[in-house]
Amino acid sequence: MSKAQVLVIGGGFAGLAAVKRLSGRGVDVTLIDKANHHLFQPLLYQVATGGLSPANIAAPLRSVFRSKQDVTVIKDDIQSIDLADRVAHGRRGQYRYDTLILAAGGEISYFGHDEWRQAAPGLKSIADATAIRERVLSALELAESTRGERLPTFVLAGGGPTGVEMAGAIAELTRQTLKGEFRHIDPAECKILIADPGDRLLAGYPEKLSDRAADQLRSMGCEVCLGAALLDVGEDFAVIGDDEHQRRIPNAVTVWAAGVSAVKLTRTLAGQFGAELQHGGRLPVEKDLRLPGVADAFAVGDLASFYDQDGDPLPGVAPVAIQQGRHAAMNALRLAKGKPTKPFKYRDYGSMAVIGRGAAVADVGGWQLGGYPAWLAWLFIHLIQLVGFQNRLLVATQWAWNYFTRNREARLITARRDS
């Protein structure tokens, strides 16, 4: 009897966790991703602000699974899936499966304002991060060239973890790292503005931590604008506000940190199973993480919509993705042995966001931490989670360096624009 073929689409947290659980357990695993690397997204904002190099937070997928002979890695971009025929169609090839684990994740969503993509890039891939890094640094170079006439204001549209972390990192960059490097401007005079339409930052966190994060950002010189959405944006301006009050910000360098939806691939599945797509194109899943009415396809991570016991949707964070990836793999193995699946239960160990050097907020096991203790916890947890020992070593070295020198050596402008 030939081995069951399990196809995992997506090499993010969920897909990686699934493949690790499947390997060595009697099935053949194929992992497909459109990139050639796994990306540790929680640290992407560090690349966008010159604190880390892309390779520090990425691991080539082939390298991760080199020694696993039952794992085949393929670089391809899946365009559609036929659930009845059990085949996935990519740009380069077609992939048959016995069991499918969909873990292709999310993508930046502009809520119908796709025209903002150019002027307000989001932060999802390495290319996004280096593009934002280039934009931030080039704006400061332009300000220096114009002797301060065009001093930029940095606008973070969205008050979730990405917005908070980027605001903090830009504050560090402009207030500390670049001190003394310019002759005609003082980068510390650049405004930093974080805007969110809600009534607090970090809406998914306990309220006390939201207040703490806002206080810490303010103490670093950031302006926190609540009840304010991004209303319009162009190459050198942004408009934030609500229906009544609007504020136009000249020389704005805007980063979109407001929305993520499931990848477009999910839309090719609409109508192929017994339910509608959920908010943001997310796939509805049963308690065992299978698509409704589909015996051999699981959906996990940011492209799945799962409701916990209290009826709340699980957030799109790494711990959910990792636990779901593992659980779907376990259920896939049970199916291969003819056993019934088990329902998924999320174990919430807490959440954290970093604001700057020695400043973070964390909610761990009911404990709420701020400042230095939260920051140390953040450092430690992110270091041990990085894939690859070398990455851990290099990132630890780089962080220690950045900490003691307040420097960010990876702040390169590398785009081809000039050449």
Place this chain on the structure above:
Amino acid sequence: MSKAQVLVIGGGFAGLAAVKRLSGRGVDVTLIDKANHHLFQPLLYQVATGGLSPANIAAPLRSVFRSKQDVTVIKDDIQSIDLADRVAHGRRGQYRYDTLILAAGGEISYFGHDEWRQAAPGLKSIADATAIRERVLSALELAESTRGERLPTFVLAGGGPTGVEMAGAIAELTRQTLKGEFRHIDPAECKILIADPGDRLLAGYPEKLSDRAADQLRSMGCEVCLGAALLDVGEDFAVIGDDEHQRRIPNAVTVWAAGVSAVKLTRTLAGQFGAELQHGGRLPVEKDLRLPGVADAFAVGDLASFYDQDGDPLPGVAPVAIQQGRHAAMNALRLAKGKPTKPFKYRDYGSMAVIGRGAAVADVGGWQLGGYPAWLAWLFIHLIQLVGFQNRLLVATQWAWNYFTRNREARLITARRDS
């Protein structure tokens, strides 16, 4: 009396050496570069083959001169210079000077075949290196997707140090690093071909070292094609040979390592001084490194054409650039004090090229080394020359890691093509 204004154009080896010598000596220095970083070009091939990250071999210019209050760094692309009026015209501004040091370096030259630029990229900037890295890795991914039907052949057009180092690094990548990472192809079966129209590799080195380099490359599985120039190239083929014999290479991934000329800026100077432009648009210079008949403008490094006592032109290598940069700075300071300039003399400490893990050739002070000793000398000399202590630390860590694991973790495909 106001201080003399010295303008240095170019932040490569020559420009950096000049600014370092000028700072703290009673003149005002302005350094202009189109990039925001100094690039350690001798290690660029390591970025192109995934051994190092761009930030490992680049240092932000503002960071290098942060503490030098008499140095102003400007990011601009100089378009023309008016020697009589003593003003340089950039895209963003105009820059008046009392003394000029031209150190803008070279650029890739296709000897009239500019249409090859797309299919056979050269290696000069970080963007070039990451583009070549993407091309090399994507070719292997395509070969895996087609189950070996389109196994690439890597073609290095040019047998100078860049061609030799790239050939060696690609051999390491395909023969060692990637071992076991593919399921349908064996990357070690990819051909690597280094072509040079001359009768030996490393034409500027002693003949014994040329032979050694060719032997070492052959032992690593590279084919050395002498008397063969690149005749034509496209997205997936290359033609090498001479007038009589031609060889068409299918599925070729070609890197252009054959030609460098002075930057185009030098052509705006033609007719402004008392001599013709030299080979490749290089600027002729007097013995004291000034442009012929121009009292206040020096040209140094790759854009200058300087003949030594024996009437041979100095090669376009880092030691020449560094010594010339320093010397021009010293002469500029002498001019500012009303003293006569001194003639430049090049002190040749030797040359080296690395071929792979534990393999290099070196000609140092009349000693000719090969293999492991040459490789250790190469490592040591390149490490101590890297600008910035952190870069040295990270590169040493990365090299030690690469050495013991035979791995290259920076092999990322980061282009936007897929997104």
